[in-house]
Amino acid sequence: MTDAATERSADDMVAEADTGARNPAVVWQARLIIGTCIAWSVFQLYIASRIPGMVAQATGMSIFANIVAQARFVHLAFAIMLATLAFPLTSKAPRDRIPLYDWVIAALGIAACLYLVVFRFSIADRPGLWSTTDIVMSATGMIVLMISVYRSLGLPLVIIASAFIAFAFFGGYSEWARNITNYGGSSLSKALGHYWMQTEGVFGVALGVSTSMIFLFVLFGALLDRAGGGNWFIQVAIALLGALRGGPAKASVLSSMMTGMISGSSIANTVTTGTFTIPLMKRIGFPAEKAGAVEVASSTNGQLTPPVMGAAAFLMVEYVNIPYIDVVKHAFLPAVISYMALLYIVHLESLKMGLKGLEKPGRKIGVIMIAILFLSGFIFLGLCAFLMIGLRTLLDPVMGDSVYAAVALVAVLYIVLLKVAAGLPEIQEDDDPDAPPKAPRLTPTLIGGLYFALPIFILVWNLMVRTDTLDRLSPALSAFWATIFMIIIALTHRPLKAMFRGKEVGTEARAGWGDFVQGLILGARNMIGIGVATGAAGIIVGTISLTGAHQVIGQVIEVISGGNLIILLVLVAVLSLILGMGLPTTANYIVVSSLMAPVIVSVGAQAGLIVPLIAVHMFVFYFGILADDTPPVGLAAYAAAAISRGDPIKTGIQGFAYDIRTALLPFLFIFNTDLLLIDVTLPHAVLVFFISLIAMLLFAAATQGYFIAKSKWWESAALLVICFMLFRPGFFLDQISERYTTAEGAAAIALMEGAEDGKALRLTINGPDFDTGKMRPTTIEIPAVPGDAFGALDAEGLTLMEEGDQLLIDEPFPGTPHFETLGTEYDYYGDTPVSIIQVQVENDRMPKELFFIPALLLLAGVVMIQRPRATQPAF
Known part of the structure; x- marks a missing residue:
């Protein structure tokens, strides 16, 4: 098998898994797929901009503004159409043409989605009173969506979603499930209306995030890769680390991290970087399976790394209800530690095999200097943030809220960097497999593509940098402006460099236009699976809101674990791995977090461990990521094996062995939230980083x-x-x-009143469960108010009543801090009261x-x- 054949087979795997396996020979059908991809990308850019509102204001036509509100319906229509046209229904279905039945399915799916747009006003006039047409269109849409999921993602998500739909219809017939959830079943009209006609099912939060944010980040990554930014990342990594012992493997780790930060696909990331790094690893002595495993472990972990995190970061914003900047802060330290540990694993493998690095012209950089560069890089990013804030503050008197001066500064910087890059030679491809592999020089490689970092700089600036006069932009708007600048780079960097070099501009301009168009196409095709997956995952979330199905699953898991938090976490980790082997990362995160996050929080509270919600969501997300290289399904391992010509199962097993250190982290930050930088000072954060890294x-x-x-x-x-x-x-x-001083009854009130101001009071609450009636403890924390125990509880919306030696509490009001837990989980009107059975204060x-x-x-x-x-x- 030739290298070209190997590369084609890997690319075919990416096409089949991510972008569709059909390639029509009929010209107009192929152009229709391409045109639909372009139209979808343009539509997403349009609704992300402020143009609809401006047009609506200028013309007085509300349709331009309303299209943004209706965008998730159009978004799913595009996803269903492309899933139907680009993915054959079965393995025996034609791949060189689109059969008649696919045209019918596509038309039905589009009609079911656009029905909600065209008839939105009449639908709004009859909420819950669905007509026969509403039910028919809902059933049609659900069936076509399931077919689209099967085409693009296979059976697992279809089976899981179908099980939840079955529970919605038939769960009321089970006395056991009815006793747990108080759910008596649903009619066809009510369930289908809930799933399709409202925004609590298919068109819920997950699809809304896919529409408003995920698409833009995937499009940004596709444009960056097509313009040459992905190759620049790889070359910089090779130049920086290639000359070290086992250099290509270390470069694979670094380049996969950089490309994976903005990539929505582990498989595409594996092929993008692996096509270059895997052959290099083999040439210096890595066995095929280990070379593929390094690439797999590196590429899958890219989705753990902010700012994109395989789109899960934006879903966490909605599910955990915290700002995006906090998600990035919590995810940063574990991701950095995980990647540095993987670099060390690669180094140890190189030592065991006695491997050397690549030949490199010029001065070599030692490992100590590399470590200093890594650490100073993180410090430099922090300094840059402060410098950017300072620069923005200085320019405030001139710029005000205007962006024109900032655009001018970026434009000048872009031209200067292009001028410098034009004076440097282009990076030469290593085409001779028999010659000793060489690493390029770092300085010209880094500077020659530094302009690719500008749109990433714009993205990070808009997301994270804030001054007193300029607020951070939303993730959607940040991605929009970064994508717009990325489009400018894709269109102009080739012709401008040709002009600076005194060469013919027209050919390079056409090549730049081709990169731009291919980026639009690739971005849309990469979104097909994510689009239909978030819609199908919405069925599961909708079933939970309709029936309380998560309580049944939680009850099963609690019974199996016996209330032991460690066993529960192991069960959740295994469940996440199993689901992740058949689901894309985004869908797996939605499903497992919806089902298991409340259970982990609840069982932890019963065991006296207060687990922050972000830690729970990060836990299930990490194990969903690990499923991408877990045999026997791990498609990333198959893609890497196609390049390395190794055994895919052995590659997956070895990749998972490398990822054991990543599997350790979720358990650690459940019990030690310092790793997530929760409530830590800057000096303490630095200490946590170095100690955790050493560990x-x-x-x-x-x-x-x-x-x-x-x-x-x-x-x-x-x-x-x-x-x-x-x-x-x-x-x-x-x-x-002893960590805590514990008291009960009247002594508990004295303990609360004697606590220092602001110190955490741990209250163990016990009372009858609202659903089962069984007594169930839980633990909460509130800040102390010295000398006023009743006031401390009142500030949290809790009313304390002394009755003998008992400390009874009344039902908290909606909107108070603990209503979502204590207010909805306990029965305050039964024979047994809800009471505080003990109070704990941490000792000095x-x-x-x-x-x-x-x-x-x-x-x-x-x-x-x-x-x-x-x-x-x-x-």
């Missing part, structure tokens, strides 16, 4: 069986103990010192960080034992 590197060394030298079993065990001491120092502190103890000292001393002992056995330098 994760030691975990990698223990699992690889190699540290300074090949480890003996007890040395690996010692490294795991050190790792645990660094990650969970509080565990050891709890063994020698020695810092848990003191346990870092014995851990580091033990690490020094392992180093001293292994150093005499080292047969080669550590780096």
Whole structure:
């Protein structure tokens, strides 16, 4: 098999999994698919801009403004049409033409979606009183949506969504389920109307986020890749790390992280970077399966990295109800630690195999300098943010709220960077597989494509930088402006560089136009699966809101786990992996977070552990990502194996072995939320980063069986103990010192009144469950008010009543902080009252960080034992 054939087979896998396997030979059919993709991308750019509102205001025609409100219906119509035209219905269906039945299915799907747009006013006049036509169109839309999901994503999501639909219709016949949920079943009219005619089912939050945000980020990534930004990332990574031991593998990790930050697909990311890095890894001595596994682990983890995170970041904004900037903050540290640990794993593999790096002209950069560059890079980003804020503040008197000066500054910077790039030679492809592979020089490679970083800079600036006079833009508008500038770069960078070099401009201008058009097409085709998946996931969310189905699943999981939080987390992790093997990341996150996030929070509260909601959502998201390289389904492993010519199952197993360190992180930040930078100061955040990084590197060394030298079993065990001491120092502190002072009854009131101002009071509430009537405890936290226990509770919307030795609480009012938990979960009008059974206040103890000292001393002992056995330098 030739390299070209291998590359084609990998590209075919991406096409079949992400963009559709049909390639019509009939010219007008092929052009229709292409034209629909372009139209979808243009439509999304149109509704993301402010043009509809401006046109509506200028013309007085509300239709231009209303199209934004109706956009999710049009969005799904595009997704269904492209899924039907681009994906054959079965493996035996024609791929070189579109059969008649697909035209019928596409027409029915489009009609069902646009029915909600055309007849929106009459539908609004009869909420809940659905007509026969409404029900027919809803049933048609649901059936076509399921067919579209089957075409583009396979059976798993269809089966899961169908099970929830069946529960909506027949769940009321089960006495057990009825006792848990108080749901008595639904009529055909009510259920279909709930799923299709309202915005609580198919057209709910998930599809709304896909419409307003996800598409723009996917389009941005597609344009960046087509314009050459993806290749620039790869070349910079090779130039930076290629000359180190096992350099191409390390470059694969770095380049996959950079491209994965803005890519919506693990498979596409694997092929984009793997086509270049996997052959290089094999040429320096990596076995085929390990070369593919490194690329798979790197590419799938790209979706853990802000700012896009495989589109889950924007869904977390809606589900957790926190600002986007907070999602990025919480996700940042685990992603950086995970990637640096993967770099270290690759380094250990290179040491075990005795591999070298690539030849490189000019001065080589040592590993210490690389580490300094990495760390200073993060510091530099922070400094840049402050400098940008300072620059914006200085320009405020001139610019005000105008963006024209900022546009002018960016335009000048773009021209200057292009002028500099035009004076540098283009990067030459390494076309000779028999010659020793070489790494390009860093400086010309970095500077030669630095203008590709400008749209990313614009994206980050709009999302994260804020001054007193300029608010952050929404993610949708931030992505819109970054995409607009990316379009400008795609259209102009080739002809402008040709002009600066004194070469013919017309050919390069046509090539730039081709990149732009191909970016529009690729962005839309990459969105087909995400579009229909978010619609189908909305069925599951809609069933939960209609029936309370999550309570049934939660009850099953709670019974199996016996109320043990660790067992519960393991079960949720396994469930996420199983679902993720058949679902795209976005759909998997929606499904598992909708079902399991409330259960984890509830069981944790019963066990006395208050788990922040963002930690729970990050937990299920991480395991959904890991499913992309989990055998036997992991498509990313198959794509990497197609390039490496290795065994896909072995590639997936090896990739999952590399990802064990990522599987450890979710369990850690459930019990140690410092990793998510929740309520930590900047100095403490820096300490958490370095200690967590050391711990994760030691975990990698223990699992690889190699540290300074090949480890003996007890040395690996010692490294795991050190790792645990660094990650969970509080565990050891709890063994020698009580964490809380506990009191009940009247003593509990005295304890609350004696607590320092603002200190957290942990209240254990016990009462009859609203659904089951069984007594169930839960734990909440409130800030203390010295000398006023009743006032502390009143401030949180809780009314305290003393009745003998009992501390009874009344039902909290809607809108108060604890209404969603205490107000909806307990029966306040039964025979047994809801009461506070104990109060806890954290004791003043020695810092848990003191346990870092014995851990580091033990690490020094392992180093001293292994150093005499080292047969080669550590780096």
